[in-house]
Amino acid sequence: MLVLDTPFHPKTSAGSVPGARLVVLAPGIEIAAVVSTFARDEEIFGEGEIARHVFLVMNGVVRTCRILADGRRQIGEFYFPGDVFGLEPNDVHGSSAEALAPCAVAVIKRAELEQEAVRNTESARALWELAARQLARAQEHILLLGRKTARERVASLLLDLADRGDGNGTVRLPMSRADMADYLGLTIETVSRTISELARDGTIRLADSRTVVIPNRGRLVPLAA
């Protein structure tokens, strides 16, 4: 369940929302939010819950999941600091969201956001761009799941993580092999084997199981397509 009254000391007061601060949802949208923290694997919202809020990752990492009746799980997306999640067209969340690692999340009231979009044209536009950008990422994910081999999927994820990290050639994997597998539509074992193969090739190097060094990005790129 979502905890809104987590202890928190605001830097700024936003007036209308008690205990709130202002956060930058996107270039051009500054809005009142309450920051909540979540422990590893804690649920932020569940599939089917009423979507009263939109969320912004402050730090840590979040995953969204869908689960089939027999337990098969698919991760829709990983969200890093600065990313927005929980945008919904309906009033119900289509996926659940969980903290991959301990994290802080800005919780924005949907009603608040919609008012902001009405007040400010720039905000409305930024909001649309946010949704459209996520759609573009989803299309990339669809291509990966529909048509790429295990090796290509793993290479694609590593490159994506590298691009989202701090430019140097070292990628810290914030998620377990299980999370990678459920994102990539594979099993834990296949992900593990594939990473081992890439390391044996010399395409990557494993400092430890969660730290990948990419000595030559140009060598990994063709493997991702």
Add this chain to the structure above:
Amino acid sequence: MLVLDTPFHPKTSAGSVPGARLVVLAPGIEIAAVVSTFARDEEIFGEGEIARHVFLVMNGVVRTCRILADGRRQIGEFYFPGDVFGLEPNDVHGSSAEALAPCAVAVIKRAELEQEAVRNTESARALWELAARQLARAQEHILLLGRKTARERVASLLLDLADRGDGNGTVRLPMSRADMADYLGLTIETVSRTISELARDGTIRLADSRTVVIPNRGRLVPLAA
């Protein structure tokens, strides 16, 4: 290539756009558009082209595709009359779009649409909902591609098509087995075999290869999960 000056006799004149009519992009967005027609397999826009327009299917069916260097193809979505496609966060189309069957498409200038969103708050909201709804469909597609078996994928598609069609139990498949395969992340042969199996079970009946009768929807639903 996109043909904007296709011969067309407008029902209404929209003033600012010559040869244009007004179309309903979504409940609450009425906007000027020029209707263009496309032959089967004709490209409406290509991957990487500047995204100057947004499109509304008037009749016929459209598919969006991504192609890998070696020719592997993934269909992102099928669009039916009333559906909007070509929404892009960047200024470049991330997929190509082609007419699955001969079709008529309303072509809306992006600039025009953005002006409308600025003028009218309702339009801005509807535009956001459009993007978010497509995102929800993409998430469903991701679950299908990442975690469902061939049988579940085919069953899911048939149900989806049934729900989008005219309520009775007969579904006309507007696309080839190849298109179904590229949407479902399978091969033509697997799609064909799976449909044959469902027919052998009695779950569906094939009037002809493009016409599926679903005598008992309740029997197909559990097969889709």
Add this chain to the structure above:
DNA sequence: CGGCGAATTGAATCGTATCAACGATGGTGG
């Protein structure tokens, strides 16, 4: 040091792809 979850590795199995042949369908031109 012991124990527990995460990750790796190996062997056997299974689902889907691939390769190949054949049948059905529809459009075209003689």
Add this chain to the structure above:
DNA sequence: CCACCATCGTTGATACGATTCAATTCGCCG
């Protein structure tokens, strides 16, 4: 109008990539 050809769909045999099941190993925390 019908024969022809191209395309689409179906079906069978085989191959292969990823999964499953099982056994260690690694890393971390008590």
